[in-house]
Amino acid sequence: MKIALLALLGLAFGAVGGAALGISAGLAWIQIFKTxxxxxxxxxxxxxxxMPLGxxxxxxxxxxxxxxxxxRDAEIAIEHEPVRRRDR
Structure with missing residues (x-):
């Protein structure tokens, strides 16, 4: 479930970021090729x-x-053993 939710979150963030980069690329295209x-x-x-492609x-x-x-986080997750106290 965690993987699916993070994938949806990545989809949302990626779409917004990609749209912004697409607008930037489009504005650059217009300036370079004198559209x-x-x-x-x-x-x-x-x-x-x-914008849609981005x-x-x-x-x-x-x-x-x-x-x-x-x-990867699910594969790497290792249970840490509690730290043992030394007897003095």
Whole structure:
């Protein structure tokens, strides 16, 4: 259950972060390639192409990353023995 919840959390964080990176990449694309701004062409390119692609890629990446971290945490979890007190 922990793995699934962390994967969903990673999906949400990854989607938000990926969307932000997608917007940044789209704005960079417009500046580098001098995309036309006739009737909002450049804004539609950013918000209908780069942002959804960034959100999908970021969501998948975040979900996989959080799931792998949760799985590794479950495998590595070692029970620590209580520290024995020395008799003096």
């Amino acid at each position: 036309s701004n006739f009737e909002g062409d450049s804004s539609m390119l950013v918000f209908f192409t780069f 959100a999908v890629i970021g969501g998948i990446g975040g979900a996989l990353l959080f799931a792998v971290l949760a799985i």
